[in-house]
Structures are given as C-alpha cells and as structure tokens.
Amino acid sequence: MTTTGIRTVPAPAPEEPAHRDGNVLRWLGAYSASAVGDNVYFLALSWAAVQSGGPAQAGLVMAVSAVPRALLMLGGGVVADRFGPRRVVISSDAARCAAVFAVAGLLVVASPGVWLLAVLGVVFGTVDALFMPAVGALPARITGRGQLARVQGMRGLVVRLAHVVGAPLGGLGVALGGSAAAFGIAGALFAVSLPLLISLRVGELPADDTAGGRTAWGDLGDGLRYIRGHRVLAPLTLVVALADLGFVGPLNIGLTMLADERGWGASGMGLVLAGFGTGAGVSALFLTVRGRVPRAGLVLSLTCLTGAVGVGTIAYVPGLWTAMGVALLVGLLIGLTGALTAALAQTESAPAYVGRVTSAFSVFSLGVAPLTYPLTGVAVGAWGTAPVFTASATACALAGAYGLCSRSLRAAELPR
Incomplete structure (x- = not known):
C-alpha cells in the first residue's frame, strides 16, 4: 500500500551548544579580555587619581566617569540597533584602547594631574555607553x-573571573611601573579583544520596518514604548530597576562601612565579597552546564525575593564567617536572578529592538545604581548600617514580589 500527497517536512537542525560553538567562544574570549581590562583600568584610574590629588579628587574622577554612562546608555542601544552591534562594539572598543594608551603614554613623560584623569573618565564613560549595549x-x-541562557551563564563566569584576575593584575602593573604601566596593561587587553571581535560571524536580523525616516530620538522613544507595551519586558524592567537600586549600594559601599563598623578590616570585607563572588560563580556555572531553567520568570522572581532576605541579614549576623556564608547564598540566588533576567530579555525582544532593550536593562545596573553610592554612604552615616541594609533588602524584596504578582512574567519561559 502506498500513500500519496503527503509531504514530509524535515525537522529543524539542532542548535550547536554554545560551549562548542567557535563563534560564541571568540565572543567570550573578546568579552573576557575586555572585562579584565575594565577591572585593571578602574584600579589604575583610582590609584592615579589618589596619587595626583587625594581621596576627594579620586571620588570626583570616578563619579565623572559614571555620569556619561548613566546619561547616554539608552542612546547607545539606539546606535547598536541602527548600525549593528558588531560594528559599534568594534569601534567603541578601539576608541577605549586608544584613549587608555594615550593616557599611559602621557603619564610616562609627564604628570598632567587630576584634570587629565577626569577627561579620560568622561571619554571612557561616554564610549562605554556605546560599548556595553x-x-x-x-x-x-x-x-x-535556545542557547542564550547558556551564553549568559558563560558570561557570568567571565565576570567573576575578571574580578578575581583584574585587580591583582592591575596591582602588579602599579607595583612594576606605576599607573602608566597599569593603564598600558588595560589598553593591551582591549587590543587583544579587537581581532576576536573582528573575526565574529554575525547573523543578520530583520530590520525595524517602521524606522524609515525616524530620528534617533524617535528610535529611542519607539524602543521605550515597545518595552512599556511588552507583556514580559515591561514587568521585567521594573524588577531589574528595583533589584539593582536595592542591591548595588550595599554591596559596594555599605559592605565597606559594615566591615569597618564590625572591625573585620579589609581582609574581612574581602572574604565577604569572595563569598558573594563564589555563589554568583556557582550559579553561572549551573546555567552554563544546564543551558535552560524551566519556568524562568517564576524562578528569577523567587530567587530575587529570597536573595533579598540574605541582603538584609548580612547586617545583623554576629560573626565574619556567618556573614561570608550568607553572602555566598546571596551570590548564588542573585547571580541566578541576573543571568535569567538577561536571557529572558534577549529571547523576548523582537530582533530590531535587542540593542535598545539591552541598554534599558543596563542603564540601571551600570549607570543609575552607581550614582546611589554617595546616598548610601550618607544614609549609613546618619542611621547606621542595619537600617540601610534593611531598606535595600526591602527594595530587592519588592522586585521579587512584583515579579511573582505579574502573571505574564511569572509564566515566562526560555526557549528549548
């Protein structure tokens, strides 16, 4: 018996696992060199500023680097969508490399002072606003x-590795040849990433059919309207904003003051940070190996909510080792929250809006949240560490609770 009129449709080819894909590994190598270079650069910048003018001037230099990043990050997403992320990332990475090498050369032959470092901070922060989205x-x-969750896990591992490697490498550069040598190392790392980025094979994504004749401001407004009207991205943006505003300040400023208050010293603060970094690294490794987490929206909301409890607990635990254990748990939970958030943001975004969505999510963690450092310091000075950590934990908890209350986010899934 024969059958006729039946068409056999071939099954789609399976995706190559990200950890075996040479294209992804080249991107990861470029991102690794750039991330380590970032850590070396910021250490070199802060050290050079302290040597040139003192702690107050160092704080000013670091602040002027953050301001353009906060103001221009959303515009960076527009540029990435208009011109393609590959072209933008290569150009901006080359600009960062040139600026850092130029300052390293000037520091070899002269001592220009804090003004040069402030200019470098503004230039680097401006270019970063293009590079990061x-x-x-x-x-x-x-x-x-289907591989984006695994890629975010791999990216998380690189971020943890960069923190571990970058600071000692920058310190070695300072010890051997001063700030100029450290800036030179940062520039060399940025240079290493360039050929890897140039060699990337980038797939073409559909263009935004409604973009004809629109200005950059129109593109930005269209991107924000797209996020606001999206059933998953809109609640996810609010979760990211609340979580970053509640988490970044205590980790970076509050923890320093807590260690001083408890008499843990710099080594104790380092141990607590190491606990957080270890936990975040484990969660990144888990996502890298597993590749997908079912009910991603529900899981990221739950991990954010339970991680918030840990953020508030750190200020109340009696001993250093207990605080380190709590920090490890917080890193594990919040690290998984961040990786799943990034994966969902990219899989839920229409192809023509990926850059703008990425910039909207990045602006809180990389732009706005660092500007809360002075506020955190003032609040700790006025009320102490415990109330400030509690308030920050409340913001994180509100983020997780809102995610749980949003039916569309709670039901969001990563593709198989």
Missing part, C-alpha cells in the same frame, strides 16, 4: 535563541 546585544546574533 552593543556587546550585550551580540549574543542574539551569534547563537540560537
């Missing part, structure tokens, strides 16, 4: 949608 939008063009 573009490099974050690249995974959607170099791998399949």
Whole structure:
C-alpha cells in the first residue's frame, strides 16, 4: 500500500551548544579580555587619581566617569540597533584602547594631574555607553535563541573571573611601573579583544520596518514604548530597576562601612565579597552546564525575593564567617536572578529592538545604581548600617514580589 500527497517536512537542525560553538567562544574570549581590562583600568584610574590629588579628587574622577554612562546608555542601544552591534562594539572598543594608551603614554613623560584623569573618565564613560549595549546585544546574533541562557551563564563566569584576575593584575602593573604601566596593561587587553571581535560571524536580523525616516530620538522613544507595551519586558524592567537600586549600594559601599563598623578590616570585607563572588560563580556555572531553567520568570522572581532576605541579614549576623556564608547564598540566588533576567530579555525582544532593550536593562545596573553610592554612604552615616541594609533588602524584596504578582512574567519561559 502506498500513500500519496503527503509531504514530509524535515525537522529543524539542532542548535550547536554554545560551549562548542567557535563563534560564541571568540565572543567570550573578546568579552573576557575586555572585562579584565575594565577591572585593571578602574584600579589604575583610582590609584592615579589618589596619587595626583587625594581621596576627594579620586571620588570626583570616578563619579565623572559614571555620569556619561548613566546619561547616554539608552542612546547607545539606539546606535547598536541602527548600525549593528558588531560594528559599534568594534569601534567603541578601539576608541577605549586608544584613549587608555594615550593616557599611559602621557603619564610616562609627564604628570598632567587630576584634570587629565577626569577627561579620560568622561571619554571612557561616554564610549562605554556605546560599548556595553552593543556587546550585550551580540549574543542574539551569534547563537540560537535556545542557547542564550547558556551564553549568559558563560558570561557570568567571565565576570567573576575578571574580578578575581583584574585587580591583582592591575596591582602588579602599579607595583612594576606605576599607573602608566597599569593603564598600558588595560589598553593591551582591549587590543587583544579587537581581532576576536573582528573575526565574529554575525547573523543578520530583520530590520525595524517602521524606522524609515525616524530620528534617533524617535528610535529611542519607539524602543521605550515597545518595552512599556511588552507583556514580559515591561514587568521585567521594573524588577531589574528595583533589584539593582536595592542591591548595588550595599554591596559596594555599605559592605565597606559594615566591615569597618564590625572591625573585620579589609581582609574581612574581602572574604565577604569572595563569598558573594563564589555563589554568583556557582550559579553561572549551573546555567552554563544546564543551558535552560524551566519556568524562568517564576524562578528569577523567587530567587530575587529570597536573595533579598540574605541582603538584609548580612547586617545583623554576629560573626565574619556567618556573614561570608550568607553572602555566598546571596551570590548564588542573585547571580541566578541576573543571568535569567538577561536571557529572558534577549529571547523576548523582537530582533530590531535587542540593542535598545539591552541598554534599558543596563542603564540601571551600570549607570543609575552607581550614582546611589554617595546616598548610601550618607544614609549609613546618619542611621547606621542595619537600617540601610534593611531598606535595600526591602527594595530587592519588592522586585521579587512584583515579579511573582505579574502573571505574564511569572509564566515566562526560555526557549528549548
């Protein structure tokens, strides 16, 4: 018996696992060199500023670097969508490399002072506002949608490695040749990332059919309207904003003051940070190996909510080792929250909006949240560490609770 009129449709080719994909590994190598270079650069900048003018001037230099990043990050997403993330990330990485090498050369022959470092901070922060959305939008063009969660796990591992390697490498540069040598190392790392970025094979994504004749401001407004009207991205943006505003200040400023208040010293603060970094690294490794977490929206909301309890608990635990254990748990939970958030943001975004969505999510953690450092310091000075950590934990808890209350986010899934 024969059958006729039946068409056999071939099954879609399986996606190549991200950890075996040479294209993804080249992107990861470029991102690794750039991330380590960032850590070396910021250490070199702060050290040079302290040597040139003192702690107050150092704080000013670091602040002027953060301001353009906060103001221009959303525009960076527009540029990435208009011109393609590969082109933008290569151009901006080359600009960062040139600026850092130029300052390293000037420091070898002269001592220009704090003003030069402030100019470098403004230039670097401005270029970073283009670089960060573009490099974050690249995974959607170099791998399949089903691999984006694994890529975010791999990216998380790189971030932890960069923190571990970058500071000692920068310190070694300062010890051997001063700030100029440290800036030179940062520039060399940025240079290493360039050929890897140039060699990337980037898939073409559909263009935004409504973009014809629109200005950059129109593109930005359209991107924000797209996020606001999206059933998953809109609540996810609010979760990211609340979580970052509640988490970044205590980790970076509050923890320093807590260690001083408890008499743990710099080594104790380092141990607590190491606990957080270890936990975040374990969660990144878990996502890298597993590749997908079912009910991603529900899981990220729950981990954010339970991680908030840990954030508030750190200020109340009696001993250093207990605080380190709590920090490890917080890193594990919040690290998984962040990786799942990034993966969902990219898989839920329409191709033409990936850059703008990435920039909207990045602006809180990389732009706005660091500007809360002075507020955190003032609040700790006025009320003490415990109330400030409690308030920060409340913001994180509100983020998780809102995610749980949003039916669309709670039901969001990563593609298989």
